[in-house]
Amino acid sequence: MKKLLQTYLNTFKGLSREVWWLALITLVNRAGAMVIPFLSLYLRDDLGFSLSNVGWVMTSFGFGSLFGSWLGGILSDKLGYYKTILISLLATGIGFLGLQFISSFWAVCLGFFALIAFADMSRPAFFVALSAYSKPENKTRSLTLIRLAINLGFSAGPALGGIIIASIGYYGLFWADGITCMLAGILLIQTLNPKKAKETDQEERIENPLSPYKDRLYILFLIALALFGVVFVQYFSTVPVFYKEVRFLTESQIGLLLGLNGLLIFVFEMPLIAFMERKGWNQIANVISGFIFTALSFGFFYLMGWNGFLVIGMIVVTLGEMIAFPFGNAFALRRAKLGRQGAYMGLYSMSFSLAHIFGHNSGMQLVNAFGYNKTWLVMVAISLAGILLLLYVKKKSLKIKI
Template sequence: MRTIRGWFRETTGDLPVTFWYLWTGTLINRLGSFVLIFLAIYLTRERGFSELQAGLVLGLWGVGGAVGTTVGGTLTDRWGRRPTLLTAHVGAAAMMLALGFARDLWTLAAGALLLGLFAEAARPAFGAMMIDVVPEKDRLRAFSLNYWAINLGFACAAILAGLAAEVGYLLLFVVDAVTTLTTAVIIFVKVRETRVVGAATTGAVHTARRGALRTILTDRIYLGFVALNLLSALVFLQHISMLPIAMGEDGLSTATYGSVIALNGVLIVAGQLFVPRLIRGRSRSHVLALAAVVMGVGFGLTAFAEAAWFYGLTVLIWTLGEMLNSPSNSTLIAELSPAELRGRYQGVFSLSWQVAGASAPILGGLVRQEAGNVTLWLGCAAIGGVTALFHLLSGPARERRAASLRRPAVAAPEPATVPVPPVPQVAKAATPAPTR
């Protein structure tokens, strides 16, 4: 019992109050994250669109998300974390309702575009706020706890969404909008602005504004890291776009897909809190390479799946890779981002998810339609292997860059502390990101 208590204190203790409000908002938002999970099924079965048309709508969601993360990153650094989060959440809730009532293809496409824009604009602000409030020594477990909340909500949402879809798909859009608004209320009431711009930092911020784009575009180490995440995301997002279609063609119901994909969240909920201790002190490039291989194997085995239990097995395998990937990714983003450009660096990283969100369903649908189901999933396995190789090759340079950015931060005085009383998916990606 003492061991359990000690582990619990080590995992959750001494984190800022603001973090827990952010964590609560994440959990509530993810509990209602129905729409993206079942959008491909909704478009093909309920609305009668082809796989390619469904891929187009999902792709436009990704295009909107790409714009959203870019704009959101800039607003996060210039306007502030809190107002960006509030605007993004309220806009996303409104567009979810609009998408639920849309009927023709182009209205659905426009709704998906705008939904992606608003929903993903929250990601850079949320990521920057997390880095603002959590000290560097606590970030690995803080990001793991947040990822745990994402997947606890996702596991529940996947099962509930499968049941709710049997009642009516409109219910999915309504519940998703309500939970998104609830998250906005938590931010409005409990979370204060965390961006600190004092006299000592004003000049740096002005310089950053003038040269931000040039700084990011010439940061080859960071862009290489973003490119590798893009490859992983192209594979990972097939679980939203092509997996439900493949399972449907094997005669499996919507509820079965919901139960199978819920295994992803259940496994993460059961094991994610132990991952920080497992990978602590290990080479992050090796952990990321292993994660890419495991994810590739899991998705590759989908080529041979026909029964629900086999699909469930593939989900369990690639989920293990996801669990290794997420905390290492999150801490690297934080350490590779200059403080004055934190929002925009977060935005560029989120952009890789949105590019994948735009292209994964289209590419997946095209490959599946032209070359077949087996080729699609074996191609995912090959991408995982290539990604792993490049993580091993680029890892040392990333760690040197992270160390060089940490040194000035140690020498400089700490900025004013974040206010004490003191929180945002739509894709697990997306994240999500979620926003999976």
């Protein structure tokens, strides 16, 4: 046991102090992100929105994410990652506190658009900061550490969120989210102020770097990731509603099931990524494997009678997530041209924003029109399309060796 623990701890060695601070800031921020996993239930139960209206609110959420990611990429290159992250955290905290007082459909759509735009401004900036604070050989593990912080926060967040809803109601989630965003901003000021933090990436910048919009292979890669995102975001919109309306789980049970995802990632992702890196497997091939596991997870929704199948399905989708996201992030950072990293990672973040725009709403509309079983089949078909596209990207990237 002692040897196993030491092996696990060794996977974290060599990461810079700034990366650890960045991970702690992320943990504080994400631990308070309790509204998002329960958003579809909040809109359905507390505000009384129809499934169709819930889908359109999710679309507003996605458009806000798209705009915020685009703006964050620009600001990261112009203002720097530090100022961009700080503005995002403080503005998001204020937004969460104010959003609880809005209840009409159009106001909620506009409110969530603005909130997520501010929140996702920080996404490309976090990637740029992570790249700046990591040596080239440590970037994939640094990305994994940040994901561990995110998922540890998400493992605690939904579980606490379910308790808060049961005890004081949904409005308590908005207060928790708002306060933790501001705390994360204060922690950023104290630890990663440019006067205190030291960049460790010594890679040279190149002259006149290629715009990501002209990088055809990168665009194809992002389209495939957007398809993956459409499938994956179902676990934050249609799947929680399915858990409640078809499998009759309570909010607390749903919170624990979603929290299992983050807990598994916290325990197993870093050793898994370290093992796969030692094997030297192709990054795109790893993303494809993650995509396959995610698609397979929907098959467990057809197995009725025992809710343990839902737990197994969550384990399978978590395995897919653990493989696909770190290596997808690493490929994007490797592809990014130095000097335009903000633009590259902004576009990378926008691919998932597109998934929020089309994924949540299309999932809700499909459920509303055809039911859950046919919706899961559509998600599997989308997965197959994304896998084929990634196979093409893998073939081309091997030829040009990037």
